[in-house]
Amino acid sequence: MAKEFSRSHRVAEQMQREVADLLQFEVKDPRVGMVTVTEVQVSGDLTHAKIYYSANKGTPELQAALENISGFLRSQLSKRMLLRVTPQLHFVYDSSIDNGIKISNLIDVALSTNSPKK
DSSP states (O other): OOOTTOHHHHHHHHHHHHHHHHHHHTOOOTTTOSEEEEEEEEOTTSSEEEEEEEESSOOHHHHHHHHHTHHHHHHHHHHHSOOSSOOEEEEEEOOHHHHHHHHHHHHHHHHHHHSOOO
16 A cells, blocks of 8 residues: 555655746746646656646647747756655646636526526
Protein backbone atom coordinates (compact mmCIF):
# COMPACT_ATOMS: atom_id res chain seq x y z
CA MET A 1 0.00 0.00 0.00
CA ALA A 2 1.39 3.39 -1.02
CA LYS A 3 1.95 6.07 1.55
CA GLU A 4 -0.70 8.76 1.72
CA PHE A 5 1.90 11.41 0.95
CA SER A 6 4.33 9.71 -1.37
CA ARG A 7 7.55 11.35 -2.46
CA SER A 8 6.21 12.03 -5.95
CA HIS A 9 3.24 13.86 -4.41
CA ARG A 10 5.52 16.02 -2.24
CA VAL A 11 7.78 16.77 -5.20
CA ALA A 12 4.72 17.71 -7.29
CA GLU A 13 3.50 20.16 -4.64
CA GLN A 14 6.87 21.85 -4.35
CA MET A 15 7.28 21.90 -8.13
CA GLN A 16 3.88 23.59 -8.49
CA ARG A 17 4.94 26.37 -6.12
CA GLU A 18 8.32 26.82 -7.80
CA VAL A 19 7.01 26.81 -11.38
CA ALA A 20 4.29 29.33 -10.46
CA ASP A 21 6.93 31.57 -8.90
CA LEU A 22 9.23 31.24 -11.92
CA LEU A 23 6.42 32.00 -14.38
CA GLN A 24 5.38 35.06 -12.42
CA PHE A 25 8.76 36.61 -11.63
CA GLU A 26 11.53 35.14 -13.80
CA VAL A 27 10.11 34.45 -17.27
CA LYS A 28 10.51 37.44 -19.59
CA ASP A 29 8.73 35.99 -22.65
CA PRO A 30 5.79 38.32 -23.49
CA ARG A 31 3.83 35.43 -25.02
CA VAL A 32 3.47 33.77 -21.62
CA GLY A 33 1.63 36.55 -19.78
CA MET A 34 -0.54 35.59 -16.83
CA VAL A 35 -0.52 31.81 -16.39
CA THR A 36 -1.90 29.91 -13.41
CA VAL A 37 -0.44 26.52 -12.54
CA THR A 38 -3.45 24.46 -11.45
CA GLU A 39 -1.80 21.09 -10.85
CA VAL A 40 1.44 19.18 -11.28
CA GLN A 41 1.61 15.40 -11.62
CA VAL A 42 5.00 13.73 -11.31
CA SER A 43 5.64 10.17 -12.44
CA GLY A 44 6.60 7.60 -9.84
CA ASP A 45 10.24 7.55 -10.93
CA LEU A 46 10.37 11.40 -10.92
CA THR A 47 11.54 11.62 -14.54
CA HIS A 48 8.46 13.31 -16.07
CA ALA A 49 6.13 16.02 -14.82
CA LYS A 50 2.83 17.12 -16.32
CA ILE A 51 2.16 20.75 -15.53
CA TYR A 52 -1.50 21.70 -15.90
CA TYR A 53 -2.06 25.41 -16.46
CA SER A 54 -4.88 27.81 -17.18
CA ALA A 55 -4.82 31.25 -18.74
CA ASN A 56 -7.20 33.83 -20.13
CA LYS A 57 -6.73 32.33 -23.56
CA GLY A 58 -5.32 28.85 -24.09
CA THR A 59 -3.79 29.52 -27.48
CA PRO A 60 -1.34 27.38 -29.44
CA GLU A 61 1.12 30.30 -29.20
CA LEU A 62 1.02 30.08 -25.40
CA GLN A 63 1.58 26.32 -25.53
CA ALA A 64 4.54 26.83 -27.87
CA ALA A 65 5.97 29.54 -25.61
CA LEU A 66 5.73 27.29 -22.55
CA GLU A 67 7.40 24.43 -24.39
CA ASN A 68 10.08 26.87 -25.55
CA ILE A 69 10.92 27.99 -21.99
CA SER A 70 10.74 24.49 -20.49
CA GLY A 71 14.54 24.19 -20.62
CA PHE A 72 14.94 27.42 -18.66
CA LEU A 73 12.31 26.30 -16.13
CA ARG A 74 13.97 22.92 -15.77
CA SER A 75 17.39 24.46 -15.13
CA GLN A 76 15.93 26.82 -12.53
CA LEU A 77 14.07 23.95 -10.86
CA SER A 78 17.32 21.98 -10.63
CA LYS A 79 18.84 24.88 -8.69
CA ARG A 80 15.83 25.34 -6.39
CA MET A 81 14.92 21.71 -5.67
CA LEU A 82 17.13 19.03 -4.19
CA LEU A 83 16.63 16.25 -6.72
CA ARG A 84 19.12 13.94 -8.38
CA VAL A 85 17.26 14.18 -11.68
CA THR A 86 15.08 17.11 -12.67
CA PRO A 87 11.94 15.86 -14.44
CA GLN A 88 11.16 16.57 -18.08
CA LEU A 89 8.37 19.16 -18.16
CA HIS A 90 5.20 18.60 -20.19
CA PHE A 91 2.62 21.39 -20.31
CA VAL A 92 -1.11 20.60 -20.56
CA TYR A 93 -3.86 23.23 -20.85
CA ASP A 94 -6.46 22.81 -18.07
CA SER A 95 -9.85 23.65 -19.56
CA SER A 96 -11.85 22.95 -16.40
CA ILE A 97 -12.26 26.67 -15.61
CA ASP A 98 -13.55 27.35 -19.13
CA ASN A 99 -15.97 24.43 -18.82
CA GLY A 100 -17.18 25.71 -15.45
CA ILE A 101 -17.90 29.16 -16.90
CA LYS A 102 -19.85 27.61 -19.81
CA ILE A 103 -21.92 25.47 -17.45
CA SER A 104 -22.60 28.45 -15.19
CA ASN A 105 -23.78 30.49 -18.18
CA LEU A 106 -26.04 27.64 -19.31
CA ILE A 107 -27.56 27.41 -15.83
CA ASP A 108 -28.16 31.17 -15.77
CA VAL A 109 -29.90 31.01 -19.17
CA ALA A 110 -32.03 28.03 -18.10
CA LEU A 111 -33.06 29.74 -14.87
CA SER A 112 -33.94 32.98 -16.65
CA THR A 113 -36.17 31.21 -19.20
CA ASN A 114 -37.95 29.13 -16.53
CA SER A 115 -38.56 31.95 -14.08
CA PRO A 116 -42.27 32.60 -13.37
CA LYS A 117 -43.63 35.77 -14.89
CA LYS A 118 -45.56 38.16 -12.65
